[in-house]
Amino acid sequence: MTTLLAYxxxxxxxxxxxxxxxxxxxAGMSIKVFWRRLRSRFSSERHDRS
Amino acid sequence: MxxxxxxxxxxxxxxxxxxxxxxxxxxxxxxxxxxxxxxxxSGLSPHLVERGxxxxxxxxxxKTSPGAIAVLQPERxxxxxxxxxxxxxxxxxxxxxxxxxxxxxxxxGCSLRDASAYNIQFVGTRPLLIDTLSFEPLPQGRPWVAYRxxxxxxxxxxxxxxxxxxxxxxxxxxxxxGLPLNLAAxxxxxxxxxRGGLLLHLHQHARSQQRHAGTGASQDSTGGKFSQQALQGLxxxxxxxxxxxxxxxxxxxxxxxxxGDSYTEDALAHKERLVASVLDERxxxxxxxxxxxMGRYARLAAERGATALAIEGDxxxxxxxxxxxxxxPTGRMLHLVADLGNPSPALGWAHAERESLTQRGPAxxxxxxxxxxxxxxxxxxxxxxxxxWFAELSREVxxxxxxxxxxxxxxxxxxxxxxxxxxxxxxxxxxxxAHFTRVDRFDIPGSDRALYHYRRGD
Numbered sequence: 343m344t345t346l347l348a349y350x351x352x353x354x355x356x357x358x359x360x361x362x363x364x365x366x367x368x369a370g371m372s373i374k375v376f377w378r379r380l381r382s383r384f385s386s387e388r389h390d391r392s
Numbered sequence: 393m394x395x396x397x398x399x400x401x402x403x404x405x406x407x408x409x410x411x412x413x414x415x416x417x418x419x420x421x422x423x424x425x426x427x428x429x430x431x432x433x434s435g436l437s438p439h440l441v442e443r444g445x446x447x448x449x450x451x452x453x454x455k456t457s458p459g460a461i462a463v464l465q466p467e468r469x470x471x472x473x474x475x476x477x478x479x480x481x482x483x484x485x486x487x488x489x490x491x492x493x494x495x496x497x498x499x500x501g502c503s504l505r506d507a508s509a510y511n512i513q514f515v516g517t518r519p520l521l522i523d524t525l526s527f528e529p530l531p532q533g534r535p536w537v538a539y540r541x542x543x544x545x546x547x548x549x550x551x552x553x554x555x556x557x558x559x560x561x562x563x564x565x566x567x568x569x570g571l572p573l574n575l576a577a578x579x580x581x582x583x584x585x586x587r588g589g590l591l592l593h594l595h596q597h598a599r600s601q602q603r604h605a606g607t608g609a610s611q612d613s614t615g616g617k618f619s620q621q622a623l624q625g626l627x628x629x630x631x632x633x634x635x636x637x638x639x640x641x642x643x644x645x646x647x648x649x650x651x652g653d654s655y656t657e658d659a660l661a662h663k664e665r666l667v668a669s670v671l672d673e674r675x676x677x678x679x680x681x682x683x684x685x686m687g688r689y690a691r692l693a694a695e696r697g698a699t700a701l702a703i704e705g706d707x708x709x710x711x712x713x714x715x716x717x718x719x720x721p722t723g724r725m726l727h728l729v730a731d732l733g734n735p736s737p738a739l740g741w742a743h744a745e746r747e748s749l750t751q752r753g754p755a756x757x758x759x760x761x762x763x764x765x766x767x768x769x770x771x772x773x774x775x776x777x778x779x780x781w782f783a784e785l786s787r788e789v790x791x792x793x794x795x796x797x798x799x800x801x802x803x804x805x806x807x808x809x810x811x812x813x814x815x816x817x818x819x820x821x822x823x824x825x826a827h828f829t830r831v832d833r834f835d836i837p838g839s840d841r842a843l844y845h846y847r848r849g850d
Contacts, residue, residue, distance in 0.1 A: 346426055346528050349404045350506050353540035355601030360535030360626065362600070363592065364618045367625030374628070 395456050399744030400510070406525045412456055418449070418464040424525050425461045427505070431527045436500040440521070445493050447513075447522045464524060470699040470724070471678075474746050475509040475545070476564035477728040477736055479711040480553045480639045481718075482519075483561070486512040487546035489519040491631045494536075498623065502527045507538035509545040509570070510746075516723040517714065533616035536623060540601075543593055544570025547634065551594060552576055554637040555584050558707045561729070568740055573598035589633025639711065659838035663792075664692065666834050666843055667759065670790055671696050676756030680785060682732055683763035686713035687725060690759070694722035701755070705731040732763070733771040750784055758786040761843075765794040768815055769804045775814060775823035783827040787848040793820045797840045817842070 398409040406424030410417055420428050431437045440446035449466040457463045475483060486509055494504045504526055511523040536542075548571040552560040556579060563571055577598040584590045667689050671679070680701045681690035686709055687702030694700040700722075704710050707729045714727040730736055730749055739746040760782065767773045782789050794801055795817060796810075814823075821844075824830070828846030835842055 346505075346531075347423075348505060348537045349406065350537065350541055352535070352537045353601055354607045355604035356540035356543075356597065357535050358604050359597050359600035360539055360622075361615065361618055363626075364535070364622035367623075367629060368619050368621040369625075371621045371625035371628065 399742070400740060400746060402741075404506075404525065407460075410457070412454060416466060416468055417452070417454055417457065418466060418524060419457045419460045420462040420464065420525065421459065422461055427525050427528050428462060430502050430529045431524065434500040434502050436497055436502050436527065437524075439500065440493060440496060443492075443496070444518055445489055445496070445520055447520055447524065449524055466522065466524065469513040469515055469520075469522065471701060471726055472513060472747070472752060473726060473728055474736065475512075475549075476561060477730055478561070479707050479714050479727065479729055480550070480558050480561075481711055481714050482514065482517075482727075483509065483546065483550055483553070484634060484637065485517070486514075486519045487542075487550060487634045488631065489521070490542065490546065491627055491634070493521055494538075494627050495624075497527055498530060498620070498627070501530050503530045503536065503623075504538050507542035507545060510568075514726055516721055516725060517718045530620075533618055535618045536626060539626065541570060542630065543573060543597060546570075547590075547593055547630070548573055548576035550634060550637050551584060551590055552579055554639055555581055558639055558711070561707065565736070565739055568745070573601055587633070587636065589629060589636065593630060593633055656838045659836055662838075663761070663836055663843065664689070666836075667761070667790060668692050668696075670832075670845055671698070671757075674757060674788065676788070678755045679757045679759060680753070680755040681759040681761075682785075683760065683766065684713070684727075685709050686716060687727055689761055690725055691717075691722060693757075693759075694724040698724065698756075700725045702727045703730050703732070703749075705729065705733075732767060733773065750781075753785045755786045756788065758782055758789040758791075760789060760791040762792055762794060762800070762841075764791060764820070765798075765801050765804060765815075769801060769812055775820055776826065779823045779827045783848060789828065789846050790843060791824070791846065792836075792841055792843050793817060795840050820844075 395410055395412045398411070401409040405421060406427050407418055407420045410419060437446065441448045447466045447469070449464040451462050452465045454463045475486070478486070489512060490504070490507050497503055505528040506526055511521055511526060512519050513522050549561060549564060560579070573594055577595050580590070580594065585595055671693055675696070676693070676698050679690065679693035679698045680703060681687060681693070682703050684690050684702035684704045690700040690702035702713055702725060704713070704727070710727045710729045717725050717727060735749040738744065738748040738751060764775070764778055767778050768775055782791065796802070796805070796815060824844065824846055827848070829849040830844065831847050832845040833842055
């Protein structure tokens with residue numbers, strides 16, 4: 343895949359900062375998705391029982 | 393036959409906007425092709441247009457645009473406004489819309505390649521993206537290229553307006569690429585660090601920018617390991633941070649905004665009927681209500697089908713008016729913050745990127761109700777100059793004259809010398825008669841005020 347050029351300056355510090363916090367952001371997102379799934383499973387089970 | 397490139401459309405080599413015979417077009421260059429195709433081939437375009445988040449367009453054949461891989465004719469927004477003219481809630485709505493657009497783009501395998509607040513425009517209270525070329529195929533392993541711009545254009549001003557003072561939006565015209573994060577971090581109170589999102593995206597982000605300034609870090613130096621989940625987490629985190637920011641109305645200031653008016657209810661109702669009768673008779677398509685407060689009279693115009701601007705210098709009144717419009721939408725009102733003693737100037741490269749308020753006119757009708765005494769007495773602007781500017785803004789004005797005997801003017805003169813010898817009904821009429829032809833004059837019962845309907849004779 344060819345790299346498409348950005349016309350704005352993403353900023354060195356902004357780019358590196360995202361890379362630094364990336365793992366934490368990804369982990370946070372995983373937990374969120376996990377909770378969402380768990381909650382929807384429980385609520386659908388409750389719904390099935392009622 | 394005239395073709396003119398838009399003054400603010402030159403930074404992105406992917407394309408530019410131009411007008412030809414008063415129709416607006418977007419020229420897509422060969423460099424812009426992958427960006428345009430990403431939007432069109434992914435199904436993102438109809439998805440966003442249907443949700444009212446992206447301006448609709450159609451491809452057209454235009455001979456005056458050689459070298460284009462496509463020429464687009466976008467729908468036009470009723471009025472182009474700029475972030476420095478928005479109240480807090482407008483900027484917040486624009487920020488959340490940008491994040492909604494990015495989330496939808498990611499679901500379609502795309503990503504925003506810029507996040508400029510100037511790419512958002514309002515139709516009523518609805519924010520939408522007007523830059524069709526803002527998307528790229530979702531890059532693998534790369535952080536969000538528009539993160540810095542989003543934080544500077546949206547997060548920093550919103551945090552300052554929310555936690556310090558809404559008047560800090562006044563910093564925006566001098567920082568057209570958004571507020572520098574180190575400036576925002578210095579101005580924000582220490583308690584802003586107690587909010588995780590602001591600590592991360594403003595304070596620590598600003599420190600990282602300073603630490604790595606000029607080091608030339610790029611995609612390669614980030615290791616190409618920024619996962620899709622990290623990008624999703626980033627957008628979620630920004631959304632939560634923006635959503636938590638708010639401004640609180642102070643006491644009953646907003647609710648009782650008209651309570652301090654010297655009008656009786658009967659006089660107000662009479663004035664409304666007079667304004668409504670002129671609107672019904674003239675049926676203007678665009679109405680600018682200057683000094684609109686919460687936009688009571690602009691609303692009358694919007695209810696009659698006009699595009700109505702409620703232009704007001706007090707950001708608190710604009711905030712209240714915007715919230716009222718959001719609760720009971722006419723869909724045609726736009727509340728804007730502008731100090732009429734110092735209206736939005738032409739800004740940007742060669743003074744041509746962002747048009748002045750006057751350049752964005754003329755309106756079919758200008759309303760200037762209970763305004764002229766503020767300009768003439770509080771602002772020391774001679775009546776002749778007031779009339780001259782109004783004549784630039786519109787061929788037709790409905791303008792109220794509030795004489796010195798009125799308690800509002802007495803209040804303005806209470807603490808200063810009366811150096812306004814020409815400020816009288818006769819002085820007013822002579823100033824306006826020099827620029828307009830008088831159509832009508834109405835007394836407002838229960839007050840010494842009068843409403844004048846003027847039309848330019850040319």
